[in-house]
Amino acid sequence: MSAAWSFAIVRLLGLISVAVLGGMIWGRPVLWLAAVLGAYLLLQLINLYRLGRWLRMRSLVDPPDVGGVWGEVVAQVVRLHRRKRFHKQRMIKLFRELRRSTAAMPDGVVVLAADNEILWFNRTAARLLDLRRKADLHIRIDNLIRAPDFVRYLDEGDHSVPVTVRWPAGGPLFLSMQLIPYGAGQQLVLVRDVTRQTTLEAMRRDFVANASHELRSPLTVVSGYLQSLSDTIAEDSSADRLWEGPVQEMRRQTERMTEIINDLLELSKLESADIEAGEDEVDVAGMLSLLRKEVLSLERRPQEFTLRLDSESRLLGNEAEIHSAFSNLIANAVKYTPPEGRIDVRWWSDAEGGHFSVRDTGIGIAAEHIPRLTERFYRVDPGRARRQGGSGLGLAIVRHALQRHGGRLQIESTDGQGSTFTCHFPRRRVVDPERGVATAVS
Amino acid sequence: MDTADLSHHISRRFNEDLERLRNKVLTMGGFVEQQLQKAVTALVDGDSRLGEAVAMDDYKVNNMEVTIDEECSRLLATRNPTAGDLRLIVAIIKTATDLERIGDEGEKIGYIASRLASMERPADKYREVKHLGRQVSEMVHAALDAFARLDARAALAVAREDESIDEEYEAIQRQCITFMMEDPRTIRRALDVMWLVRALERIGDHAKNICEYVIYMVHGKDVRHTALEDVEKELRTKDAQ
Numbered sequence: 001m002s003a004a005w006s007f008a009i010v011r012l013l014g015l016i017s018v019a020v021l022g023g024m025i026w027g028r029p030v031l032w033l034a035a036v037l038g039a040y041l042l043l044q045l046i047n048l049y050r051l052g053r054w055l056r057m058r059s060l061v062d063p064p065d066v067g068g069v070w071g072e073v074v075a076q077v078v079r080l081h082r083r084k085r086f087h088k089q090r091m092i093k094l095f096r097e098l099r100r101s102t103a104a105m106p107d108g109v110v111v112l113a114a115d116n117e118i119l120w121f122n123r124t125a126a127r128l129l130d131l132r133r134k135a136d137l138h139i140r141i142d143n144l145i146r147a148p149d150f151v152r153y154l155d156e157g158d159h160s161v162p163v164t165v166r167w168p169a170g171g172p173l174f175l176s177m178q179l180i181p182y183g184a185g186q187q188l189v190l191v192r193d194v195t196r197q198t199t200l201e202a203m204r205r206d207f208v209a210n211a212s213h214e215l216r217s218p219l220t221v222v223s224g225y226l227q228s229l230s231d232t233i234a235e236d237s238s239a240d241r242l243w244e245g246p247v248q249e250m251r252r253q254t255e256r257m258t259e260i261i262n263d264l265l266e267l268s269k270l271e272s273a274d275i276e277a278g279e280d281e282v283d284v285a286g287m288l289s290l291l292r293k294e295v296l297s298l299e300r301r302p303q304e305f306t307l308r309l310d311s312e313s314r315l316l317g318n319e320a321e322i323h324s325a326f327s328n329l330i331a332n333a334v335k336y337t338p339p340e341g342r343i344d345v346r347w348w349s350d351a352e353g354g355h356f357s358v359r360d361t362g363i364g365i366a367a368e369h370i371p372r373l374t375e376r377f378y379r380v381d382p383g384r385a386r387r388q389g390g391s392g393l394g395l396a397i398v399r400h401a402l403q404r405h406g407g408r409l410q411i412e413s414t415d416g417q418g419s420t421f422t423c424h425f426p427r428r429r430v431v432d433p434e435r436g437v438a439t440a441v442s
Numbered sequence: 443m444d445t446a447d448l449s450h451h452i453s454r455r456f457n458e459d460l461e462r463l464r465n466k467v468l469t470m471g472g473f474v475e476q477q478l479q480k481a482v483t484a485l486v487d488g489d490s491r492l493g494e495a496v497a498m499d500d501y502k503v504n505n506m507e508v509t510i511d512e513e514c515s516r517l518l519a520t521r522n523p524t525a526g527d528l529r530l531i532v533a534i535i536k537t538a539t540d541l542e543r544i545g546d547e548g549e550k551i552g553y554i555a556s557r558l559a560s561m562e563r564p565a566d567k568y569r570e571v572k573h574l575g576r577q578v579s580e581m582v583h584a585a586l587d588a589f590a591r592l593d594a595r596a597a598l599a600v601a602r603e604d605e606s607i608d609e610e611y612e613a614i615q616r617q618c619i620t621f622m623m624e625d626p627r628t629i630r631r632a633l634d635v636m637w638l639v640r641a642l643e644r645i646g647d648h649a650k651n652i653c654e655y656v657i658y659m660v661h662g663k664d665v666r667h668t669a670l671e672d673v674e675k676e677l678r679t680k681d682a683q
Contacts, residue, residue, distance in 0.1 A: 115461075135591060143465065143590035146472025168583045169479035170576070 004072050011068075015040060108191030116140045116154060119186075128175055128191050129167070141189065150177060164194060174198040202272075209268040212261045219261065223254040256391075263393035266324060267376070270400040277404040279316040281431060284347050284356070285309045287323055291330055292345070301334055302360070304342035311349040312433040315425060317405045325401040328394040329358045329421050335390065337362035341418070349432070353407075354425040361418040370411050374399040398423075405429055456521055460530060463513055467534050467541070470506040471586040474541050477503065477548040478582060478645065482575035485555035485638065486568055493556030496548060503545030510538040529662060533655040537589065540648040540655075544582065547641040547648075554638045561631050570617065571639060574610050578642045578649070581607065585649040588656050594677060597656035600649065602670055607646035614639045 019036035023029025050064040051074060058081070063074050102109055108125030110118060118141050121131055129145060136144065142151045147165040162178035176194040181187045230247045233239045292307045315322060333343045341361040348355055365373065369380045377392040395409075398421075402409050406426045413419035477496055484493035514535045517523065523531055581603050588597040618632040657665050657673065661680060665673045 132591075135593075139590060140461075140465065142472075143468045144587065146468055146475065146586065148469075148473050148476055151469055151472060168580070169475045170483065170579055 002072065004069050008069050012040070108189075110141060110189040110191065112141055112187045112189060114185035114187075116142055116187075118144075125189075125191050128173065128193055145177075153177070154179065162190070162192075164198065205268050205272050208264060209272070212264040212268070216258075216261050216265075219254060219257055223251065223258065226251045226254060260391040260393065263391040263397060267393055267397050267400060270321065270397065270404060276406065277318040277321060277401075279429075280319060282315045282317055282319045282322050284315050284322070284354070285312060287319075287326065288345060288347055291327055294327075295330060295334055295343075298334065300339065302337040302339055302341045302343050306342070306344050308344065308346040308348075311347060311354070313349040313354055314431045314433070315354055315405070316429045316431060317425075318401075321401040321404060325398045325423065326356060328398050329356075329423070332390075332394055332421075333358045333360040333362065333419075336360065337418075349430050351427070352424070353427040354430040355422060356425075357420055357422040359418065359420040364415045364417050364419050365411070365413040366415045367413075370413060373411060374409065453521075456517075456523075456527075459513075459517055459521075460527065463510065463517070463531070463534050466506070466510050466513070467537055468586060468590055470503065470510065470538065470541050471582075471589070473506070474503060474545050474548065475579065475582055475586070477545060478551075478575075478579055481548045481551035481555060482572065482579065484552060485558060485575070486572045488559040488563060490556035490559035493552040493554075493559065496552030497556070500545050500549040500552075503542055507538045507542040511535060514538075526659075526662075529659050533659040536655050537652050540651045544645050544648045547645050550641045551638055554634050554641075558631065558634055558638075561634075564621075564628075564631070568635070570610070570614050571635060571642075574607065574614065574639060574642050577603075577607055577610065578645050581646055581649045582652075585652040585656075588653060592656065592660050594657045594660040597653035597660075598670065598674060598677065601653040604646050604650040607643060611639055611643040 015036050016033065019032040020029060023032040026032075047064075047066050047070040050066060051070060054061050054064050054074070055077065063078055064070075066074060103122045103124075105122060105124060108122060108128045110121040110125045110129070110131075113119050117138050118131070118136055120137070121129075125131060126133060131144065142154055145151075145165075145167055147167045147169065149163055150165045150167070153159070153163040159179040159181070162176045164174055164176045166174055172195065173193060174195045174197075176192045178190045179187055180190065226247060230244075230251060233241075233244050233247060288307055288309065292305065295301055295305050330343075330345065337343055337360045343361075344357075344359045346355075346357050346359075365380055369378075372378050373380075374395045376396045379392060399409055402423055402425075406429060408424050410422040410424060411419065412422075477499060480492055481496045483489065484496060514531050517531060521527075581600055584596065584600045584603075587593075588600060615636060618636050622629045622632045651666075654665050657663060657677075661677065663673075663676065
């Protein structure tokens with residue numbers, strides 16, 4: 001028990017004994033006791049009133065100068081109040097720091113509530129997205145950033161990859177936006193200015209396309225002359241036989257160069273097109289039957305080539321691109337499978353979408369090469385690739401064509417035993433023959 | 443009225459319906475903006491494929507308008523909205539109609555652009571048309587922003603821009619006439635360009651209409667066929683109150 005409390009009790013006991021003593025000397029002890037206790041109670045009430053008044057108007061009035069227990073209570077309150085103020089100031093400082101640092105971030109940040117309402121954004125976001133401080137709070141972000149690609153991105157479930165939009169449409173800026181969910185239903189939108197990268201990328205694509213185009217015409221001239229040269233050597237007996245081999249080799253190499261340039265052109269066409277391919281109905285079964293005939297007419301091919309069509313579903317997409325993806329995969333299988341091997345091609349559809357697979361019993365691919373297979377000019381075995389021909393761009397074309405259809409390429413392979421390449425197409429791009437369009441895409 | 447006003451309904455469903463409608467019309471607006479931009483790009487770059495793609499996609503705009511209209515009439519029938527809610531729905535119906543018209547004009551521009559792509563390009567590479575196109579796209583963009591923010595003041599400022607677009611339209615028209623008189627071989631192309639700038643000018647008018655609906659929605663005042671100066675005066679006295 002503190003000194004103040006002991007003193008208060010002693011004082012109360014003292015007062016009572018004074019009252020009792022007074023009563024015994026001058027009579028009427030009850031009245032004495034009542035009077036003394038009444039005075040004591042009045043004093044306490046006065047102190048309580050002063051305390052209450054001070055608590056009400058703490059900022060204006062100094063703490064009451066009271067002693068004893070009441071003084072202790074006042075000191076306690078003062079201490080508590082001071083501590084609270086200290087914490088509050090620290091929080092405010094911390095919050096200001098935080099806000100200043102996010103405001104200084106080179107990337108734009110927008111905080112969204114669960115229904116895409118804007119809760120807060122930093123200065124960079126305001127500049128990039130043309131948002132107005134205060135006025136634009138509590139407006140849904142897709143009402144202001146109306147770029148169709150972004151709206152679709154917001155609605156879709158998958159936000160792992162940022163979306164690049166040009167907003168306002170046709171404006172100078174290319175913005176990369178990514179949604180990051182956090183906390184209870186809140187989300188963060190990161191906005192980055194990718195104008196420089198996008199224009200550089202476009203320049204690179206244009207360069208590749210133009211360079212390939214420019215190389216094609218001289219190459220046509222060279223291969224034309226080589227053709228007539230080899231004809232002359234074959235027909236003219238007086239010609240020097242020594243040149244027959246080199247001319248043949250030159251012809252082979254120019255053919256290969258033509259192939260590479262054609263693939264480069266096709267790849268740059270795929271890259272420069274819009275993100276999503278069109279939605280023409282493509283007859284996959286018919287296309288695959290034709291491809292099968294082409295393979296069967298080849299001189300050097302695996303002895304068994306089967307085509308299994310488990311579905312009559314059609315694909316919504318660009319016929320030329322799908323054809324080039326499928327034919328590239330089949331050509332690869334044919335190239336890397338020995339004559340005694342077999343190739344199985346299959347097309348089927350299920351709840352997840354459409355699938356096309358090519359399985360071969362060829363030479364297979366070691367696991368460490370698989371992740372890099374779709375890179376341009378990536379070679380598992382450079383020497384072999386040169387003998388077998390091919391541009392080294394086939395799988396890159398396949399990957400890009402699939403990407404434009406919202407699909408993906410799956411590669412499974414065991415070294416020495418064969419590989420399976422599977423193309424997966426999303427459900428919305430598959431049309432079932434009996435039910436019409438599987439899912440309407442608006 | 444602002445968005446906070448939308449949340450006072452006892453029925454949460456009604457709120458959500460109204461919100462969704464507003465979102466739909468703005469989503470439609472975003473798509474229309476993109477269409478317009480693509481159409482102008484197709485013309486300036488001489489990209490006939492892009493121009494055709496724009497024309498082919500116009501059906502999407504039409505579908506959106508039909509859905510929005512259906513939903514609006516459903517809400518009108520089932521909820522009997524009054525005051526601000528009624529104004530909101532009326533404004534949405536009208537905005538959707540104007541957006542659909544903008545889409546149609548965009549389709550027209552796309553067609554003409556793909557046709558012009560095969561013709562010889564003039565020396566100035568359609569600089570004036572490009573400028574007008576940019577101005578009109580910005581106007582549509584600002585009009586939809588005003589709609590999203592329910593900002594009557596901004597809407598009024600956008601509506602005023604229509605005058606400068608009309609002036610630009612006249613200037614290009616006069617230029618085309620001069621070209622035709624100088625060299626009759628350019629008549630065909632000049633006529634196409636005239637159609638095209640006419641479409642752009644119409645889009646400017648539709649954007650102005652949208653701005654007027656915004657003012658109607660916010661202040662409950664029909665400002666169609668009223669001189670903009672009077673509207674401004676009126677808004678100022680309203681703000682002062």
